[in-house]
Amino acid sequence: MASQPVKLGVSECIAVVNQVLAGAFPALEVEGEVASYKVNQGKFVFFDLKDSDGTLGCFMTVWQQRVPIEDGMKVIVRATPKLTPWGKFSLTVQSVRPSGEGSLKKSFELLKAKLQTEGLFAAERKRLLPAEPSRVAVISSTQAAGYADFIEILTQRWGGLDIQVAHTQVQGEAAPDQMIRAIEYFNQAEDPADVLVLIRGGGSADDLAAYNDERLVRAIAGSRIPTLVGVGHEVDVTLADMVADVRAATPSNAAQILVPDAREIITSTRERVRRMASATERALDEIRIDTRQWLRQAYDSADMHFDQLLDQLKSLRATLHAYDPQAVLRRGYAVLRGEIASGNQIEIMTEQQLIQAEVRDVKNR
Amino acid sequence: MSKTDNKTITQLRTELGELLAWFESDEFTPEQAVDKFTEAEALAAQIETQLAEHKHQITVLKKKFDEAE
Numbered sequence: 001m002a003s004q005p006v007k008l009g010v011s012e013c014i015a016v017v018n019q020v021l022a023g024a025f026p027a028l029e030v031e032g033e034v035a036s037y038k039v040n041q042g043k044f045v046f047f048d049l050k051d052s053d054g055t056l057g058c059f060m061t062v063w064q065q066r067v068p069i070e071d072g073m074k075v076i077v078r079a080t081p082k083l084t085p086w087g088k089f090s091l092t093v094q095s096v097r098p099s100g101e102g103s104l105k106k107s108f109e110l111l112k113a114k115l116q117t118e119g120l121f122a123a124e125r126k127r128l129l130p131a132e133p134s135r136v137a138v139i140s141s142t143q144a145a146g147y148a149d150f151i152e153i154l155t156q157r158w159g160g161l162d163i164q165v166a167h168t169q170v171q172g173e174a175a176p177d178q179m180i181r182a183i184e185y186f187n188q189a190e191d192p193a194d195v196l197v198l199i200r201g202g203g204s205a206d207d208l209a210a211y212n213d214e215r216l217v218r219a220i221a222g223s224r225i226p227t228l229v230g231v232g233h234e235v236d237v238t239l240a241d242m243v244a245d246v247r248a249a250t251p252s253n254a255a256q257i258l259v260p261d262a263r264e265i266i267t268s269t270r271e272r273v274r275r276m277a278s279a280t281e282r283a284l285d286e287i288r289i290d291t292r293q294w295l296r297q298a299y300d301s302a303d304m305h306f307d308q309l310l311d312q313l314k315s316l317r318a319t320l321h322a323y324d325p326q327a328v329l330r331r332g333y334a335v336l337r338g339e340i341a342s343g344n345q346i347e348i349m350t351e352q353q354l355i356q357a358e359v360r361d362v363k364n365r
Numbered sequence: 366m367s368k369t370d371n372k373t374i375t376q377l378r379t380e381l382g383e384l385l386a387w388f389e390s391d392e393f394t395p396e397q398a399v400d401k402f403t404e405a406e407a408l409a410a411q412i413e414t415q416l417a418e419h420k421h422q423i424t425v426l427k428k429k430f431d432e433a434e
Binding site: 151160162165174178283284 | 374
């Protein structure tokens with residue numbers, strides 16, 4: 001039996017078609033090359049998506065467009081197919097992302113140039129991180145290898161940090177908004193952390209594309225907490241890296257930048273104490289040497305005085321010896337005792353004898 | 366930074382640095398050196414202990430960031 005034709009008004013027909021399309025494609029992604037890209041009134045974005053055999057018109061708002069696109073770029077759009085009231089078929093785009101290395105690079109360069117013009121990467125905007133932070137806010141996926149590396153190095157190097165971790169996606173369409181919300185959360189804290197760290201391990205250009213999202217980059221630039229970003233490997237550079245106050249080459253490097261190495265501090269502390277010990281020893285040695293020197297000088301001086309005294313004594317003894325009566329007697333002289341007058345008894349003393357004698361006569365010479 | 370006896374590692378290191386400066390200054394006297402050196406050794410030991418013993422306190426927030434509030 002032949003089915004009965006459905007009779008609908010134009011608007012009804014359009015509504016039914018849209019209903020069928022929505023039912024058929026609840027989540028639709030279309031890949032193609034951008035053509036005829038234009039923005040109307042600064043709000044509405046129109047472009048065509050084409051491949052070798054077909055073209056689809058696309059519509060979205062400027063607010064929904066998170067990455068720059070231009071004609072010739074290969075993109076993937078997430079969209080709802082729709083028949084407009086004017087009977088034109090188009091895709092109402094919820095999000096667009098570059099597809100393929102070339103387009104990712106192109107989009108990166110376009111946004112980089114735009115943000116550079118605004119001065120977001122300027123060196124004078126960069127703030128210093130605290131030398132020894134105590135409170136650290138981390139935005140990453142706790143399941144990611146990069147996060148594990150970061151925590152491991154941080155633990156190896158230092159201790160006692162209060163680390164608050166916001167677990168977010170680090171790749172895919174939802175990642176930028178999640179990270180932006182986490183940035184806002186930490187920035188709104190009454191007592192904010194000393195440093196805000198965004199980390200993610202290595203991945204393909206597509207995996208890291210979340211860190212090239214314009215709104216995320218602006219959120220990092222607007223953070224009142226100083227930012228440290230370590231995304232991917234050393235060769236990977238994202239716009240988030242460029243806008244951060246400090247860029248780390250990897251998550252491990254972020255940990256190295258964030259905290260000093262306790263082992264180095266212990267070594268330098270021991271070195272300081274050793275220097276103090278050396279200074280003390282040196283000072284005591286100097287005192288010891290000086291004391292010995294002074295003692296030696298005192299001894300030499302006393303010795304010299306003693307020698308002089310000995311010499312003087314020797315000379316005095318010689319003089320004294322010269323006056324010794326015994327010495328005169330030894331030379332043959334004699335000592336007379338008694339009054340020299342005729343008939344008087346006198347005593348004569350020689351070296352060997354004591355003679356009693358009588359004076360017989362006395363004459364003047 | 367981690368704390369012990371109400372002094373952070375940074376404060377302890379600053380004190381140690383000041384002591385070292387005293388040892389290298391003209392204020393140095395052998396009479397005071399022994400006491401100062403003992404003080405420095407105690408500070409160094411405190412720093413090492415703090416560094417060795419203190420662990421990070423890691424809190425993964427329960428808050429979800431997948432939806433705008």
